[in-house]
Amino acid sequence: MSGVSNGRHVGLSSRVQPTITELTKQREVIKVSSHGENSFTVVSYNILADCHMEPEWYQYTPDDSRTAQQRHSKLMGELDVLNGDIVCLQEVGEGYQPFLTTEMASRGYRGEYCRKTMGTQEGSATFFKKDEFEIVDVQKLSFNEMLEEAVEAANLDTSIAASCARDHIFISVKLKHLKTGKVLTVGNIHTIWDNFSQLDVTTLQVALALAKLSRFAEKNRYILAGDFNSRQNMAPYYLLLNGTLSESHRKELAAVATVKHEDKSLFELLEKCYQHKSGDLASSYLSLKGTEPDLTNYDDYDGQHPADWCLDYIWYTSNTLEANCVLDTIGTPSSRIPNDVFPSDHLSLKTTFSFNN
Numbered sequence: 537m538s539g540v541s542n543g544r545h546v547g548l549s550s551r552v553q554p555t556i557t558e559l560t561k562q563r564e565v566i567k568v569s570s571h572g573e574n575s576f577t578v579v580s581y582n583i584l585a586d587c588h589m590e591p592e593w594y595q596y597t598p599d600d601s602r603t604a605q606q607r608h609s610k611l612m613g614e615l616d617v618l619n620g621d622i623v624c625l626q627e628v629g630e631g632y633q634p635f636l637t638t639e640m641a642s643r644g645y646r647g648e649y650c651r652k653t654m655g656t657q658e659g660s661a662t663f664f665k666k667d668e669f670e671i672v673d674v675q676k677l678s679f680n681e682m683l684e685e686a687v688e689a690a691n692l693d694t695s696i697a698a699s700c701a702r703d704h705i706f707i708s709v710k711l712k713h714l715k716t717g718k719v720l721t722v723g724n725i726h727t728i729w730d731n732f733s734q735l736d737v738t739t740l741q742v743a744l745a746l747a748k749l750s751r752f753a754e755k756n757r758y759i760l761a762g763d764f765n766s767r768q769n770m771a772p773y774y775l776l777l778n779g780t781l782s783e784s785h786r787k788e789l790a791a792v793a794t795v796k797h798e799d800k801s802l803f804e805l806l807e808k809c810y811q812h813k814s815g816d817l818a819s820s821y822l823s824l825k826g827t828e829p830d831l832t833n834y835d836d837y838d839g840q841h842p843a844d845w846c847l848d849y850i851w852y853t854s855n856t857l858e859a860n861c862v863l864d865t866i867g868t869p870s871s872r873i874p875n876d877v878f879p880s881d882h883l884s885l886k887t888t889f890s891f892n893n
Contacts, residue, residue, distance in 0.1 A: 553876065553877065554877065555610070555613065555877065556610050556613055556614045556877055556878060556879060557613040557614065557616070557617055559866055559877070560613075560614050560617040560618060560866075560884075561617055562866075563863050563864055563865070563866060564863075564864040565861050565862075565863055565864075566824050566825055566861055566862050566863075566864055567860065567861040568823075568824045568859070568860060568861060569858065569860045569861075569890075570860065571860040571861070571888050571889075571890050572890070573715055573716075574713070574715060574716045574718075574890050574891045575860060575888055575889060575890040576621040576622065576668060576669075576713065576720075576888070576889055576890075577618075577619070577620045577621045577622070577886060577887065577888050577889070578620060578621070578622045578623075578624065578722070578759055578761060578850055578886070578887050578889065579615070579618045579620030579622070579623045579624065579884060579885065579886045580624045580625075580626075580724075580761035580762055580763075580848055580849075580850055580884070580885045580886075581615075581623070581624070581625055581626070581848075581880065581882065581884040581885070582625075582626040582627050582726065582762075582763040582833075582848065582880060582881075582882035583604070583611060583625055583626070583627055583628060583879070583880045583882075584604075584607075584627050584874060584879075584880040584881050584882070585604070585627040585628065585629040585632070585657070585658030586603050586604050586629045586631070586632065586657075586658075587629060587656065587657045587658055588627065588658070588837075589602055589603070592838070593837045593838055594835070594837055594874065594881070595839065596836070596871065596872050596875065597873075597874050597875060598875065598876050600876075601874055601875065601876060601879075604629050604632040604636075605632065605635070607874060607879040607880070608632075608635075608636075608639075608879075610877075610878075610879035611879040611880070612639060614879065614884060616643070618863070618884060618886050620886060621664065621665050621668045621669070622662065622663070622664045622665075622669070622711070622722055622759075623640075623645070623662070623663040623664070624660070624661075624662050624722065624724040624761040624762055625660065625661045625662070625663070625724075626660050626724070626725075626726040626762055626763045627658050627660075627726070627763075628649065628658060628659055628660065628661045629657060629658045630651055630657040630658060630659070631657070633649050633659070633661060636661070637649070637661070640663050644665050644666055644667060645663040645664060645665055645666065646663065646664060646666050646671065647661050647662065647663040647664075648661065648662050648671075648674050648676075648707060648709055649661045649707075650676040650705045650706075650707040651705070652703040652704060652705050653678045653679075653680060653703045653704075653705065654701065654702075654703040655703075656703040659705060659707075660705065660706075660707050660724045660725075660726055660762070661707075661724075662707055662709045662722060662724045664709070664711055664722075667714070668713065668714060668715075669711040669712060669713055669714060669720075670711065670712050670714060671709065671710070671711060671712075672710040672711060672712050672719060673709075673710040673752075674707070674708070674709050674710070675707070675708040675709075675710075675748070675752050676705065676706075676707050677705065677706045677707075677708075677745075677748060678704070678705050678706075679702050679703075679704040679705065679706070679741050679744070679745075680697065680701050680702065682706070682744040682745070682748060683697045683700060683701075683740070683744065684697040686740075686744060686806055686809050687805075687806070690805070690806060690808070690809075692797070692805055692806075693797060695797070696795060696797050696802075696805060699795050699797075700737065700794065700795045700802060702728055702737065702741075704726060704727060704728060704741055705726075706723065706724070706725055706741075706745040706748065706749075707723070707724045708721055708722065708723045708724070708748070708749050708752050708753075708758075709721070709722050709724075710752065710753070713891070716891055718757075718891050719756060719757075720756075720757055720758070720759070720857075720891075721749065721752055721753035721756065721757070721758040721759070722758065722759045722760075722761065723745060723746075723748075723749040723758065723759065723760040723761070723762075724761060724762050725741075725742070725745050725760060725761070725762035725763070725764065726762050726763045726765075727741045727742060727762075727763070727764055727765045727766070727772065728741065728765060729765040729847075731841060732765075732767075732770065733792075734792065734794045735766075735770060735771050735772065735788070735789060735792055736771075736789040736790075736792045736793070736794050736795075736801065736802045736803045737794050737802065738764075738765055738766060738770075738771075738772050739766075739771045739772045739775055739781075739789060739803075739810060740802065740803075740806065740809060740810065741772075742764060742766070742772045742775060742776060743775060743809050743810050743811065743812060744809060745760070746760060746776070746812050746814065746817075747809075747812065750812070750813075750814055756856065757852075757853050757856035757857050757891070758852070758853055759850065759851065759852045759853075759857070759889070760776075760817075760850075760851040760852075761849070761850045761851070761885070762848065762849075763847055763848050763882065764776075764847060764848065764849055765847050766847065767845050767846065767847065768828055768846065770785075771785040771788065771789055773849075775810065775811070775812065776812075776817060776819070776849075776851060777817075777819070777822075779811060779812050779813065779814070779815065779817070780810075780811050781810055781811075786803070786810075789801070789802075789803035789810070790803045790804055814853060816853050816854045816855040816856075817851055817852070817853060817854070818851065818852060818853075818854040818859070819849050819850070819851050820849075820850045820851070820852060820859040820862055820887040820889075821849065821850070821862050821885070821887070823854070823859050824859055824861065824862045824887075825862060825864070828846045828849065829846050829848075829864070829865040829883070829885070830846065830865065830867065830868065831843075831844050831845055831846050831865070831868065831883070832845075832846045832847055832848040832865060832882055832883045832885065833845055833846070833847050833848070833881060833882050833883075834868065834869050834872060834873050834881065834883070835872055835873060835874075835881035836872050837881070842872075843881075844868065847882075848882060848883075848885055849885070850885055850887045852887075852889065855892065856891070856892050857889050857890070857891065857892060858889065858890045858891075858892055859887055859888070859889055860888045860889065860890055861887070861888045862885075862886065862887045862888075863885070863886040863887075865883045865884075865885070866883060
C-alpha cells in the first residue's frame with residue numbers, strides 16, 4: 537500500500553496514491569508551548585543532488601524521478617506546505633541551484649549558497665523570507681580551511697590537513713528578525729557519511745563548525761541544522777548533546793584513525809578540538825518529543841546499504857531560544873525513497889522557535 541507503514545496509516549484509499557503535499561499536511565504537530573509575534577520556523581532538508589544519482593544507483597527510483605528537475609514540483613509542493621521562514625537545504629546541485637533560487641525568490645525568499653570544494657557539484661543553501669528577516673552577514677567556510685586552522689593552532693605538521701582534505705563546507709547566515717529586531721545566526725551543515733567509517737572526521741567537522749558558528753554568532757543565539765550523518769549512539773551526536781565525548785567514543789575515534797601522523801590518530805592529534813562549550817545546546821525534536829525522529833533517511837542507494845536511521849537534526853541555544861513545536865516525520869515510507877511520492881532519500885524537519893526575553 538502506498539503511503540506509510542509503521543501502524544500510522546495515511547487514511548487514504550490504497551487505490552489512491554497520496555502526494556507528498558497531502559502527506560506533509562497530515563504530519564502531526566507536536567506542540568509544547570504557544571508561539572506568537574516573535575516566533576519563526578526553521579526547515580531542514582537534504583534534497584539529494586544529481587551528482588549522487590549514479591546510473592546504477594537508486595534502481596528502485598522511477599525513471600521520471602531521478603533528477604532534481606524531475607522531482608522539482610514535488611519538492612516545491614512539500615516546501616510550500618512546510619512554509620518555513622528559514623529553510624536549510626543540503627545537497628543542492630550546482631546546476632539546479634539557480635533554478636531553485638529563482639523559484640524560492642518567487643515565493644518571497646532570499647538565499648545564500650555555498651558549493652562544496654574539490655570539484656563536487658553540489659552544496660548547501662539557506663533561504664529566508666524577506667518579509668521576516670534581513671541579512672546582516674554571511675560566512676562560508678570549507679572544512680579544509682577550518683582543519684588547516686586547527687592544525688596550525690595545535691602547532692602540527694601541515695601535511696595532516698592535506699591528508700585529511702574533504703569536500704565539505706559550512707554556511708552560516710546572520711539574520712535580523714524584522715518584528716523584534718533580534719539577531720539570529722543559522723548554521724547549515726552536511727558532514728561526511730562514508731558508511732560511518734570516518735567518524736573521527738565526521739565528529740571533527742561537527743566540532744569545528746560549531747566553534748565557528750558560536751564565534752560568528754558572537755556568543756549570541758544560534759541554530760545548527762542539517763544532515764549530521766550521525767545516529768544518536770555515535771560520537772558526533774554525543775558530542776553535540778554533551779559537549780564532550782564518552783570514554784568509549786574516545787577509544788573508538790582513536791582506533792578509527794582515518795589519518796595517522798607519527799603513530800598518533802587524527803583524534804589524538806586534535807583531541808582539544810573534540811568538545812564544545814555551548815552548555816545550552818539542545819535538539820528541538822529531542823526536547824519536545826522526548827526522542828529524535830524514528831528516521832530521516834530511508835534509501836538503499838546501491839542495494840547493499842539499506843538505511844532506516846535518523847541523521848538529520850535541528851539544534852538550538854535553549855537559553856536564548858524556545859522550541860515551541862516540531863512537525864513530526866511521516867514514519868516509514870512504504871518503499872525506499874526517492875520514489876513517485878517522496879522527492880528525496882531524506883525526510884524534512886521543521887521546528888517553530890520563539891525568542892526568549
